[in-house]
Amino acid sequence: MNAPSLPPTALSNDLLSQMREILGERLSTAPAVREQHGRDESYHLPAPPDAVAFARSTEEVAALVKLCAAHDVPVIPFGTGTSLEGHIAAVKGGLCIDVSQMDAILEVRPEDMDVTVQAGVTRKRLNDFLRDTGLFFPIDPGADASIGGMAATRASGTNAVRYGTMRENVLGLTVVLADGRIIRTARRARKSAAGYDLTRLFVGSEGTLGIITEVTLKLHGIPEAITAATCPFPSLEDAVNTVIATIQAGIPVARIELLDEVTVGAVNRYSKLDYPEQPTLFFEFHGTAQGVEEQAVMAQSIAEDFGGTAFSWASKAEDRSRMWQARHDALYASLALRPGSKGMSTDVCVPISRLAQCILETREDLKDVPVPAAIVGHVGDGNFHVALMVDPENKAEIEAVKAFSHRLTQRAIAMDGTCTGEHGIGLGKMEYLREELGEAVDVMRAVKAALDPKGILNPGKVIEG
Helix, strand or coil, X not given: CCHHHXXXXXXXXXXXXXXXXXXXXXXXXXXXXXXXXXXXXXXXCCCCCCEEEECCCHHHHHHHHHHHHHCCCCEEEECCCCCCCCCCCCCCCCEEEECCCCCCEEEEECCCCEEEEECCCXXXXXXXHHHHHCEECCCCCCCCCEHHHHHHCCCCCCCHHHHCXXXXXXXXXXXXXXXXXXXECCCCCCCCCCCCCHHHHHCCCCCCCCEEEEEEEECEECCCEEEEEEEECCCHHHHHHHHHHHHHCCCCCCEEEEECHHHHHHHHXXXXXXXXXXXXXXXXXXXXXXXXXXXXXXXXXXXHHCCCCCCEEECCHHHHHHHHHHHXXXXXXXXXXXXXXXXXXXXXXXXXXXXXXXXXXHHHHHCCCCCXXXXXXXHHHCEEEEEEEECCCCHHHHHHHHHHHHHHXXXXXXXXXXXXXXXXXXXXXXXHHHHHHCCHHHHHHHHHHHHCCCCCECCCCCCXX
């Protein structure tokens, strides 16, 4: 969609004038800006908002939401636009509130190992800021996402097997509700039994219950020693069984990532590496020097039992950085296999004991899919993705890929898994929510109606209707 073809904003001149009284020139109705804020990194069709507001404070967000509530105008929060299920598409028009200029690190408390930031702070900037404190924030979804967006989608990523997801690492939130009220969901205590757990309610709500403007996060000490390794395997089954055995043995591995041979080949070409083009595990171990060595020896022994004999170690920071950057670039590397394609990335998660069965059945299913596909995964917690490179203009391909995704999702749910381990529901997974959770969806709908009775917060996402 080209920006000049966008229809003019549907917002009234009077409402736009009131918004400009709050923001001045930080309110835009320019077609290019609107188009940019209506698309994420998914294959879903873009849907631009009618206007984009660049807020700089919680109070500005609250004032804008009050105006929108009074005029029944939808509100869509925007962080960095890296979501993968159409979360930021303005399917009913309205106002996009971009929090990227809310980028202040408000307070670091090293003695308590926590930090409070505005929602637009990105994870890389936060860790750069923290470096001299000896602390770091471990959640790493790959993209340099905003902390607010990561909280809204309950993000996780490569470190989740050791450090957990955003759910475990958010202590409290400042949230603007649908009527413009500002609430703080919790204090900074590491545990509390005070009332309903509103923090967990808003973490993962995808902007449908409130707009997150500030986040208080747990921090962790930078490990004394870190070492990483790659190890190829004779088959995908051998690699997955190594993961299962490693987790079941209780080895506190920090990261354990799977790349199938298609992904490894793509990564080699894209990142100019020379890994053997076989199913490969990427490991990382954190702790004391002695502890890391013990963990690595145990993991290597398990891998050898399944045919993984060519461990390649990376102890230097620059080598580890190159290795993990290649892993994070796996989607872009896969897309380069088919120039001009758009990535559709699935996102199921199953109990660890069912992981091998789910991945192997999925690999067999892919034989009938008419587009290139690659499997990668945060397999230490049972989460894996299939990246499919589709021509967005080819309806037959889109339908074939959707049918595959449907089968994969049903397979995961049948194994008592989930339709999304970390990407969220957004537009793309709504049809599976009831299949996975049954009548619990009615409870979600009741919560949505109570907190957003006019349905103005990111409409058309998570809950249908």
